[in-house]
Amino acid sequence: EDKVVQSPLSLVVHEGDTVTLNCSYEVTNFRSLLWYKQEKKAPTFLFMLTSSGIEKKSGRLSSILDKKELFSILNITATQTGDSAVYLCAVRGGSEKLVFGKGTKLTVNP
């Protein structure tokens, strides 16, 4: 059975801190790993990673995938209160279905 495990489940930091969120997975016929940010409503797409070792970057957020060790990390530098959200990791295997982890709840205090 495909599985995605995120850690930590929750994290409280101060503005300006750097955080690293972890995602490990077991999936048959891995195709891609996706990161989403979820505030009050719908998850919004951040990154899709398909190749190992390539860093995807958008402003203060970056992510890297290690296909050999079956994990990914999401880094957020110089955190702001607007980064407070649940960050979801999902993997796509042989079908087009996504398997989600439970998410990491990030709280950034001023």
Place this chain on the structure above:
Amino acid sequence: NAGVTQTPKFRILKIGQSMTLQCTQDMNHNYMYWYRQDPGMGLKLIYYSVGAGITDKGEVPNGYNVSRSTTEDFPLRLELAAPSQTSVYFCASSYPELGQPQHFGDGTRLSIL
């Protein structure tokens, strides 16, 4: 550019009632999905569809039904509502052949009392 639209946003049902959650997308995506999200949990796939007329079960299909008569619409039906179905329901769509991620609607918060 509406994207994925879900209605209603909130609903309270009594045990045993039935209802349909509506989902429509205007991006001409062939794949559509229904998820439920319980507190502190990730999203669990209920049903999905790879195109009009084709649907398949996900991880937690019991108590739900779907249909896909058009590319745009993918309604989710609860026939006999049970308290265990209290959750937030998300619809999503994608065009995986183009390498696109899933796009989500804003969700329907459903309470069954």
